[in-house]
Amino acid sequence: MSEAVRHRPARAVVIGGSIAGMLAAAAVKDQAGSVEIIESRDLPEGPEPRAGVPQAVHIHLLQSGGVDALEELLPGVIDQLAAAGAHRIPVTTNMVIYSPEGWYRRWHRATHRLMTASRDLTDHVIRRRVLEEPHVNVRTRARVVGLLGDGRRVTGVRVRTSADGAGERETELRADLVIDASGRASRMPRWLAELGIRGVAEDRVDSGLVYASRMYRAPVPTRGWPVISVNADPRLPGPASAGGILPIEGDRWHVSLMGAPGGQPTRDPAAFEPFARTLRHPVIADLLRLAEPLTDVSVTHSTANRRYRYERLGSWPEGLVALGDSVAAFNPVYGQGLSVVARGALALRDLARGGLVPGLSRRAQRAIARPVDAAWALTVGQDIHFSTTTGRNPHFADRLLHRYVSRLSRTATGSFRTATALTDVLTLQAPPASLVRPGVLLSALVGPLRPQLAGPQFTPEELRLLDGARER
Known part of the structure; x- marks a missing residue:
């Protein structure tokens, strides 16, 4: 190898211009002389819909573990999001949550955002x-x-470009590192097979939930307004259903409703609010009566949990990393997806600080799998208990764990300490194993220290604003 080649700046190629692709670029930008993001569609100039992202019409949030990771990757970006209109939501101070075990209290001391x-x-x-x-x-x-290269090393990608009126043209793009962030439609298993790497294990667990979402003009100022969530209870007969309202920029509410087979929401605008009234509590429907619909209803059926176990392969080529939905996609009802992406990108950044050196790709793939493991345990650990779920049935250990987590959730409705332990895990700031620490076990044994709330907990100021909206 010539001296010029040995010391040329490293080149990274990222497949996909999604959030995962952008964070992948952020993760390696300090170690690469150039980063090229390959995107099949045009990207919008402003905060507008990006083609090919059907789930964008549904509610999204960043858990505090994802917030921290995003801030480490891009210092100051959280303040930029807030300045652009995003809301910081203190947990559980500004959350009205109806869990299967009861209403969570809005503790005055916030432990997460x-x-x-x-x-x-x-x-x-x-x-x-x-x-x-x-x-x-x-x-x-x-x-x-x-991909270019072989089973030992990936050296770049084959790119097909379409130009207006000129047809398609295929070229080769050389790279020291290729990151697949192309999402649920990733072709990575096929590309690996073409390199001689086969036997990728795939897990798929599908509760069958269908999402229906629309935007509303909120009847109250949304700055400081709480998140509203009515969660599904797998113990109840009939199809599972859930819903949530997120306050977002522009004094709007982003509303998503979910239903399992036999009780799924539809695109019919006239059926949206009546469906909300069928949830375990009518709080969402009551609030929507005061709000003004701004959009049609959008429906998505792709809510299955799916992951590829790349970290378990016996061999993995140098110069290749998969990140985001290319590795694992989650049922969006649990709000883990964006945070898992951010934490995976941060893990890649931390390893890449040592340079794009031999062994980086294998170590990075294993590190990316760790936040996936945590979110997988949370989402699949819940979904397998719904009667409509396919792909995996709960075993004895699953049912035992579910009973324990249910006990913790019930305790959390009246115990700040237990609520904090549970939200540490739900927001991806602690591993699920932390829920079996001696102190947490003791809290679960003692049970809630306060009586359960009889209904949703709104502050006097919030009730005053709602009364004013009703009078209007």
Whole structure:
């Protein structure tokens, strides 16, 4: 190898211009002389819908574990999101949550903070921040159709570009590191097979939930307004259903309703609020009566939990990493997806600080799997208990664990200590194993220290605003 080649700046190629792709670029930008993001569609200039992201019409949030990771990757970006209209939500101080075990209290002492905004705004702020780097570029209207190299090392990608009126053209793009962030439609298993790497294990657990969402003009100012959530209870007969209202920018409520087979929501606008009234509590329907619909109803059926076990393969090529939904996609009802992406990108960043050196890809793939493991345990650990779920049935250990977590959740309705332990895990700031620490076990044994709430807990100021909305 010549001296010039040995010391040339490293080149990274990222497949996909999603949030995962942008965070992948952020993770390696300090170690690469150039980062090229390959995106099949045009990217919007502002906080507008991005083509090919059907789940963007549904509610999204960043758990506090994802907030912390995002801030480490892009210092100052959380303040930029807030300045653009995103909401910081103290947990559980500004949350009205009806769990299967009862209403959670709105403790005055917040232990975590969520971020809520439209997906379009979150996409825009992160994309704008990453593309400020002069050596990070996007190639739009281009698709990666294969990998270069062999089973030992990936050396680049084959790119098919479409130009207006000129047909398609295929070129080779060399790279020291290729990161697949192409999402649920990832072709990675097929590409690996073409390199001679087969036997990728795939797990798929599908509760059958269907999402229906729309935007509303909120009847009250949304700054400081709580998140509203009515969770499904797998112990109840009939199809599971759930719903949530997130306050977002522009004094809007982003509302999503979910239903399992036999009780799924539809695109019919006239049926949206009546469906909300069928949930375990009518609080969402009562609030929507005061609000003004701004959009039609959007429906998505793709809510299955799916992951590829790349970290378990006996061999993995140098120069290749998979991140985000390319590795694992989750039932969106639990709000883990964006935070898992951010934590995976942070793990990649921390390892890449040592340079794009041999062994990085294998270590990174294993590190990316750790936040996936935590979210998988949470989401699948809940979904397998619904009668409509396919892909896996609960075993004795699953049922025992579910009973224990249910006991913890009931205790959390009246115990700040237990609520904090539970939210540590739910917000991806502690591993699920932390729920069996001696102190947490003792709390579960003692049970809730306060009586259960009889209904949703709104502050006097919130009730005053709602009364004013009713009078109008």
